[in-house]
Amino acid sequence: QVRLVESGGGLVQPGGSLRLSCAASGIIFSAYAMRWYRQAPGKERELVANIGASGATMYGSAVEGRFSISRDNDKSLVSLQMNSLKPEDTATYYCNSRSKGVPYWGQGIQVTVSS
DSSP: OOEEEEEOOEEEOTTOOEEEEEEEESSOGGGSOEEEEEEOTTSOOEEEEEEOTTOOEEEOTTTTTTEEEEEETTTTEEEEEEOSOOGGGOEEEEEEEEETTEEEEOOOEEEEEOO
C-alpha cells in the first residue's frame, strides 16, 4: 500500500521560510518522480515543483527562484524548501507520485503566510 505523509507546515510571516517533507512508503521510491502541488481556497490545484528519478528539477513559475525541491532516496523522503514566502503562497500543499499510471496523494498540509 502506497503512503505519502507530509510534515513541516505551519504559520510563517511574509519573507520567512518553511521546509516541508514527505515520507513515502509502499513504492520503489528511487524509481519515480515526486511532486509537490498546492491548492488555495477557491483555486485549482497547481504544480509547485517536480523532481525526477534522476534528480532533475522543475518549478512552477510562481515559485521559481524561491523554492527548492530535493530527494533522499535512502530515506524515501522528498523535501520542499520554501524561502521568501509570500501571502499568496498560503495553501494546502500535497505530495504526489505516480506508480504504474496510478496517482498517489498525501493528505495535505497547511501552509499559512501571514503577519
